[in-house]
Amino acid sequence: MQIKAVRFCGSSTHYTACPSGGYPELALVGRSNVGKSSLINMLMHRKGLAKVSSRPGKTQLINHFLVNEAWYLVDLPGYGWAKASHTQRHMWQKMLLGYLSHRPHLHSVFVLLDARLQPQEIDMAFVDWLYKQRITPVMVFTKADKVSKQHMQKQLATFQQALTTDAGPPRFLITSARQQKGQQAMLAAMENILAYKSDTGNPLEYRLLTKEVRPGRSLS
Numbered sequence: 001m002q003i004k005a006v007r008f009c010g011s012s013t014h015y016t017a018c019p020s021g022g023y024p025e026l027a028l029v030g031r032s033n034v035g036k037s038s039l040i041n042m043l044m045h046r047k048g049l050a051k052v053s054s055r056p057g058k059t060q061l062i063n064h065f066l067v068n069e070a071w072y073l074v075d076l077p078g079y080g081w082a083k084a085s086h087t088q089r090h091m092w093q094k095m096l097l098g099y100l101s102h103r104p105h106l107h108s109v110f111v112l113l114d115a116r117l118q119p120q121e122i123d124m125a126f127v128d129w130l131y132k133q134r135i136t137p138v139m140v141f142t143k144a145d146k147v148s149k150q151h152m153q154k155q156l157a158t159f160q161q162a163l164t165t166d167a168g169p170p171r172f173l174i175t176s177a178r179q180q181k182g183q184q185a186m187l188a189a190m191e192n193i194l195a196y197k198s199d200t201g202n203p204l205e206y207r208l209l210t211k212e213v214r215p216g217r218s219l220s
């Protein structure tokens with residue numbers, strides 16, 4: 001997919017206040033500081049489009065970017081920021097989970113994982129929660145420039161095993177915003193999802209591909 005135009009369309013505190021237009025939406029989620037905003041800038045070829053910071057907790061609202069006048073790319077606040085107050089954490093969780101469970105045109109969710117880290121309880125619980133919503137996530141490793149190829153292969157095997165369901169493992173992509181790596185694969189995945197049509201012809205059914213809900217980890 002070629003990025004011909006992209007513009008920021010607003011920050012919202014609640015899914016009902018998000019920009020309208022009925023465009024399909026693809027959202028990036030993950031722990032604070034995992035690199036969501038950096039990845040958006042890399043994908044869109046715009047340095048300062050989404051605000052980046054070395055300190056966790058930078059993105060605190062739901063941010064919509066309209067791409068090619070056709071779909072929204074959505075930057076979400078991160079979860080699992082240790083220094084957030086109890087009230088902040090509760091507010092963000094409500095904002096994030098509310099958006100993910102109720103936004104009518106959400107086609108899919110990309111869950112970002114730091115390539116350096118072993119599976120974290122909070123990420124696994126978050127993916128389980130997505131499965132329970134019957135949202136099929138695409139998993140994206142970030143900061144691949146920080147690890148060796150061998151480490152990356154091991155990580156892939158570990159995470160595939162940890163996140164497999166009866167429908168098979170989710171899809172994994174490897175990226176580095178610093179090295180501009182994984183851009184084409186990620187844009188191609190986004191294009192495929194946006195073009196997806198089920199037997200009923202409803203593109204929103206992409207999110208319902210998850211067949212099995214795994215018991216166990218819980219977000220709260």
Ligand code: GTP
Binds near residue numbers: 036039143144177
């Ligand atoms: P919140 O908005 O706080 O949830 O964080 P975020 O997930 O949007 O992360 P952000 O893009 O702000 O990046 C966090 C830090 O990671 C910044 O210091 C980035 O420069 C750094 N970073 C992001 N992507 C990469 C990458 O591919 N490689 C490396 N080495 N650093 C990265």
Ligand code: MG
Binds near residue numbers: 036
């Ligand atoms: Mg951010």
